Amino acid sequence: MSGAGNLIYLDFAATTPLDPQVAERMRDVQANAWFNPSSNHPGGRISTAVIKVAAGQLASLLNVNPATLIWTSGATEADNLAIMGTAKQREHRGKHLLTMRTEHKAVVDVFRALERRGFDVTWLEPEADGHLPIERFRAALREDTQLASIMHVNNETGAIQDIAAIGAVCKQHGVVFHVDGAQAAGKMPFDLTNLPVDLYSLTAHKFYGPKGVGALYVAEGTPLDPLMFGGGQQRRLRPGTLAVDLIAGLGEAAAVAAVSIERDLAHLTALREQLLAGIQNIEGLQINGPEQDGYPGILNVGVNDIEGESLLLALEPLCVATGSACNSQSQEPSYVLRALGRSDQQAQSAIRFSLGRPTTRKDIETAIKLYCRGVEKLRNLAPEAVA
Ligand SMILES: Cc1ncc(COP(=O)(O)O)c(C=O)c1O
Missing domain, CATH: 3.90.1150.10 (Aspartate Aminotransferase, domain 1)
Incomplete structure (x- = not known):
């Protein structure tokens, strides 16, 4: 090809x-549903319906409630929101955070920024094949650990982490668990409702969707501080006019992925x-x-x-x-x-x-x-x- x-x-x-089915869906939305979904008129309602369809498509791929999905500009933004938003939210409880040396820059650099603000980050080392032994993870937890961020599939090596096991340990210790799933969503089957994961980042352009759009799954009851302020969209967690055509493309890519x-x-x-x-x-x-x-x-x-x-x-x-x-x-x-x-x-x-x-x-x-x-x-x- x-x-x-x-x-x-x-x-x-x-x-x-772009998958051809995704491109077609986006063209249709650009022509017929280009309205601002926040507008309180029939045009706005057409675009709102498009967003709802996309949320349903992505929710069905991940097996989550559509209300748990926050649209972002991609995985970088989703990672920033998840990590910064949790660190800020829980700062008063403790300042210890856990991640791996092999994370993507979109995670690594957020933790580096948090270190500069006084957070204490433990950088876990993988085995020679890239995977993180669960005992190493458990041993790094402390009384004041607030958040762990471990990626699902590594973008350079393809190593898959056991997020079920890591998440279970996080649950036992009251630690919020974020997963960067940019290289897994739409490419591997998994069921977020039945995984002990609080926050999961994804991006459409890694699975035949458009660039510039992604999502953060925020499990029900996971408190998060916003990074941006503006209109009241998306429960004030990520304000800004929704990119209707891109979101429709993400949804359609999820629907294609679900069957392929x-x-x-x-x-x-x-x-x-x-x-x-x-x-x-x-x-x-x-x-x-x-x-x-x-x-x-x-x-x-x-x-x-x-x-x-x-x-x-x-x-x-x-x-x-x-x-x-x-x-x-x-x-x-x-x-x-x-x-x-x-x-x-x-x-x-x-x-x-x-x-x-x-x-x-x-x-x-x-x-x-x-x-x-x-x-x-x-x-x-x-x-x-x-x-
Ligand atoms: C593992 C991982 N995380 C995050 C990102 C960033 O995604 P985006 O470019 O959509 O912000 C990528 C893409 O390169 C990635 O591979």
């Missing part, structure tokens, strides 16, 4: 194309196996993240003696990532892979392949060829660097 000339796009963890998740997972599992089989004989290849039980849409690999940025160029027209898209401007080795115990050199050689619904076996064949050839070419250019 390309969608843009001869590109071979294997960067679905960065973003996904299992098929998607089987498709991705087969493609990941094909990819791994095609490159695993490269000398010195390392898998960054879980070999078997991670999210099958992500395969992150490194080689001993090659620099990821040079490899990225050698791989064109393949679109893959060296780290997360948000960090790609930085030449620093990925802090996520460093936290997994990879050396600077190993982390710098990493390439993240992320596969999606439109990916074909042919795309993977080409990716295998380009990757094998690229590694060989760079090794030949710098033979003295080969270990």
Whole structure:
């Protein structure tokens, strides 16, 4: 699949194309339901009905009450609202917060900002395959712990955390539990009502919805302080005129996901196996993240003696990532892979392949060829660097 000339796009963890059904729904809403849902007239009521449909679609995917969903501009905003909003709300009870070193920047940088405001953050280390042992989590809890934020699926490695077990420990200790689900929502089946999770962030553009819209699930009875002030929309938790077409797109993407998740997972599992089989004989290849039980849409690999940025160029027209898209401007080795115990050199050689619904076996064949050839070419250019 390309969608843009001869590109071979294997960067679905960065973003996904709009599903055609989503695009159609958005066009319809843009033409016929562009009103302000807060307006108290028939036009406003048309847009309000659109929002209601979208909330129902997303609620049904997550198995939650639609009233628990707050629309945001994406997962970054949802993460900020969840973490800052809880920290502020519970500051008078204690200032200890828990998270992991391997979280996305949208979480890491919120905790860093809270540290500057006097909060005490424990940064938990993962195992070498990216997962967090529950005993390590339990041992880090303190009397004054107020909030834990642990991501569902890691965006660089595909490692899946056991949010059921972590959430259960949080419940026992009265700790609010937030999950960044940007890489899981719409891509893996789960049931939020039956998971001990208080806050869950998601974003539409990771599952074939539009960019610039997401949601925060706030379990009933979870107090939260707003970060923004303005009109009274969304119970004053996130004021501002609702982006009706984007929200409709998110809802439709959730409806598409609800019927395609299992098929998607089987498709991705087969493609990941094909990819791994095609490159695993490269000398010195390392898998960054879980070999078997991670999210099958992500395969992150490194080689001993090659620099990821040079490899990225050698791989064109393949679109893959060296780290997360948000960090790609930085030449620093990925802090996520460093936290997994990879050396600077190993982390710098990493390439993240992320596969999606439109990916074909042919795309993977080409990716295998380009990757094998690229590694060989760079090794030949710098033979003295080969270990
Ligand atoms: C795990 C994770 N959290 C948060 C985000 C931020 O999402 P958004 O770009 O929608 O704000 C991303 C996207 O890169 C992500 O992968």
